[in-house]
Amino acid sequence: MARLLGRLGGWCARHGRVVLAAWIILAAALTAGTLVFGRPVSNNVSIPGSDAQRAHDLMRDGFGPGYDTGGTFQVVLYAANGTLVSDERERAVDTAMTRIREVPHVVQVDTPYRMGGMSPSLAIGVLTVRLSGQEEGTLAETSRRISAAVQPVRATGVEAVVADNGTPADKEITTGSSEIIGLACALLVLLLAFGTLVAAMVPIFTAIVSLGVGLGVIGLLGHLVDVPKQASVMASMIGLGVGIDYALFLLSRHRKLLADGVPVHESVRRTTEGAGGAVFFAGGTVVIALSALLLAGFPLLRTLGWITGISVVCAVLTSLTLVPALLGLLGHRINALRLPFTGPRREGAHSGTTGWAALGTWVAGRPWRVLALAAAVLGALAAPALGLKLGPIDDGYADRGQDARRAYELMEAGFGPGSNGPLIVVGELDAKVAVSDPPAQIVTRIGDRLADVPGVAHVSPAKIDVSGRSVLFSVVTDYAPSDPRAFGVVGEVRGLDVPGVRLHVGGEVAGMTDASDRIAERTPTVIGVVVLLSALLLLLAFRAPIVAFKAALMNLVSLGAAFGALAIVFSYGLGSRLVGMDPPVSAGGSYLSTLFFTVPIDSYVPLMLFAVLFGLSMDYEVFLLTSVRQAFLRSGDNRRAVAEGLGATGRVITSAALIMVVVFVAFIAYPDPLVKVFGVGLAVAIAVDATIIRGLLVPATMVLLGRLNWWCPAWLDRILPDLSVAGHGEDDDPPSGQDQDRTLVTTSRS
Incomplete structure (x- = not known):
């Protein structure tokens, strides 16, 4: 794998103009295609096999025009x-x-x-x-x-x-300003990291091309499949972050090799051979995590997962081809246009001790204390997640400037909170009952039973379909669609026993009830598949089962911190104002009630966040482990390898994480509450992952495990394909006097 990627990078560097032109033409053609043919979107909220879906089908088939999917x-x-x-x-x-x-x-x-x-x-x-x-x-x-x-x-x-009649999650989300803000902030971070304008622009340009191709593909796919309206903003968030990060890792390695005197094309080959393999496997974990949403049993979530993965695939492809092409074209001009007050920076692989290397040495000297400290901090960050409140988010939480918010408030004032999310109850009559019992008596009986359900405020006059086999009621509850008590009314109505009639409940609240149940049922399966497949991919990358499964499980830790932050901001309401949310009318008029108000989180959001965060967190794990593994192959000293690996990747991972964080924070400015939830969760998780977990927890555990980190049973080593991304020391010469140790380490794998 490494040699293949190296040859690919070398070819792209030698044919830079061809590769650059091909990517620009592809991005321009796809963008033009979306402008000409449009970007069809459709939130398929159907849940096959659910009671709400049965009610919808009966309503569509039995009550004529105006009750189908037209809106x-x-x-x-x-x-x-x-x-x-x-x-x-x-x-x-x-x-x-x-x-x-x-x-x-x-x-x-x-x-x-x-x-x-x-x-x-x-x-x-x-x-x-x-x-x-x-x-x-x-x-x-x-x-x-x-x-x-x-x-x-x-x-x-x-x-x-x-x-x-949609919810905030159904509203079309337009992108633009947040991407510009994210790119501007990312450029600032890159300028500080590299000190030169040309080097900083390479990841930005690559990410723009990657995003153009990805959004173009997603837009045109709307003509073939149902593309959720959230797909474009999710693709922008994830694609922009990973696109810049992957190019950043490759560029950092290339500049180090240039500083060590390696010729340009040889440096590009070595870069894609080493760091390129890490990019390939890191992107693979993100795609695997998103693809696991196919098992969620919720069409909206399933489609959103694999379509968002398209942006990650584009980011990997541009990183492995377009970045080498640009590096080959620029040559040593990659360090041109240096910023004022930033003197020449030594980028070589052995440029001395850095702050991150000092941290690695400090952690390696006291692993147990660092482990206890990191665990305590992460436990405190994750504790609020126990209070995470899930539920449908209605238009009462939409931006005050939107018509949907104003209509919601007027409906609540005039007809009560339940009028914004009525239950659609369809009674399916048994054929024998419909003949033996006059339909009018059956309709009256159903209406009376519905009116007696606790929490029901109003039952509309019934409508009977042309066949006389189905009867339709609109039931208004006492509760807003986002009120958990509305779920209880759905259960009560479904539990009614009316002889000869099967009652099915549809509508927004009933649909979200079924979605919550389906997702809760499938969540353990999705989590298990993501963890196991990601661990398997890491096993192929590093041929070390303990490191692979430890890394997969370690990523779950950062998820706890993300969900804790979501609980603090939205479930406890301590930061809902800070992220631009407006209090609903039900919050009252007091100062505290409008300053701190809770916002429900849609039941499918945690699972989607899990998939995205697990994949993104694995990126930094792969780059850190790659560096540690290469240092270990050079010296054979595990403690020293951990310190060197952290020192070699600390600044780059921190810069990459900072870029991710500013991109995700920029998206919090969107008026859509769903985007705000994703922005907060992603930003916090990446910040925690790149600092506490990669800087303290992972190095401490690797020091404690010692040589067990890289242990692999002989039988497993024989059957694993040779796809390792860290099977050599990045072509660096081993330190003097350590050739024998390196030989012993590499031959122990055979």
């Missing part, structure tokens, strides 16, 4: 002065309804003057618009047309807010 809009009307019941305003509403019916795909418009369409104060009303055959990619245009159609109502002094 539903609500126009919430609010008369701040007076009521909606006046001749002028009623005429304006009729005119608006006529105009709305002319909008493409609209099949039904329900007047606010119907039963249940007007609040008791008569100041708030709901005009419901049902569509059929509407594609999700054109919902935004439909929303604009509906908003324009209700202009006559606004002319009478009535506020009219258009909102669809």
Whole structure:
């Protein structure tokens, strides 16, 4: 593997112009393709085999146009002065309804003057618009047309807010400003790390090309498969971070070899042969972790996982081809345009003792105390995770400037909190009962039983399908969609025993209930597969089973710190304001209630975060272990190898982690609460992983394990393919007097 990557890097360095042109043309072509053909997106929230999905299927098949996947809009009307019941305003509403019916795909418009369409104060009303055959990619245009159609109502002094029936997670997320901020901050870190503008621009340019290709592929895939709306922002976050990091590791190694007098093309070959192998395996762990989401049983999460992995694959490919091409083209000009006040920096492999090397020596001298200290700190960081509160996040937590937030607040004020997430109850009648018992009696019986369920505020009049086999109710609860008590009402309704009728519950709350149950059921399987496959990949990379499985398990530690941070910020509400969240109306009006308010976290977010974080954390593990392994092969002294490995990679890993952190923090500026949750979790986990875990915990455990770190049974060594990324000392000459030790170490693997 290493030799193959070395030959690939050498070829790219010699044919730099061809490789550079190929990547630019590919990125430009894919970007142009998305501009011409568009980027279709579709959040497939179906859960095959679930009760909510059965209710949706019955509603779609039995109740005609307007109940399929076309979508539903609500126009919430609010008369701040007076009521909606006046001749002028009623005429304006009729005119608006006529105009709305002319909008493409609209099949039904329900007047606010119907039963249940007007609040008791008569100041708030709901005009419901049902569509059929509407594609999700054109919902935004439909929303604009509906908003324009209700202009006559606004002319009478009535506020009219258009909102669809989705959640914040369903809203289209546009990217742009956060990527620019992230790139600017990353450039600053790279300038400080390298001291030259040319060197700093190489990772930035590579990441931009990689991101352009990845987003282009994802955008065009929308024409073939359902691409979640969150895919682009997740791909941007992960792709930008790993793209810069991988190029950073390669560039750092290349500059060291140049400083040691190695010719340019030979330096590029050695770089891709050594550090390139680490990039390959590090990217592989991220892809494996994301691919394991295929087992989650939740289509949205499954698709989001493998599509996000595309950005990682692009980052690996550009790092192994485009970076060597740029290094070959630039030659020694890689150190050009040095910043003022940054004198020449010695980049050689043996350039003296660094602060990280001193830390490595200090840790190696007292491993037990360092282990106890790191464990105590990590335990304290992870402890708040026990209070992590999961639940659906509704439009009450959306940005105050969005129509969805305003519509939510008006609906809550006029019809109660449950009106923002009604339960869709579909009764499937048994054929014999439908014949022997008049349908009207069955419908009345079901309606009475639903009204008696604790927590039910209102049951709408029933609708019977054309076959007479299904009956549809809209049930409004006393609780907001994000209130855990709403889940309890779903369970109570599903538990009703009505002879001859099978009740199925759908809608937003019921769907999230089923999603939570399905994810809870599959989570142990996903975690087990990710840990085992990642450990297997590390075993192939280092041929050391103890190190491989210890590294895989060690990554779980940083997850505890990430979930602890999420609990502090969102579940305890101690930082919800700091990340730009606005308190919901239910928070009250007191200073403390609006300063500290809790925000639920969607049930699928922890599993998605686990997959992403596990893969990203493994990146730094691979680079650290590669350096330690190479130092061990040179000297045969485990304690010294740990100190040297930490010293050689500490500054680079810290710079890479800092870039990741600033990129993820930049994405917290998005108004979407889901993106904020990912930004906080990813930033904290990477910061903890690159400092406490890689700087203290991992070196301490490696010192304590001694030569067991690199022990491999003879039978296992024989059957493992030769894919090691650290089978040699990066082509460095071993220190004087240690050739015999190195020979003993390398031959012990045979």
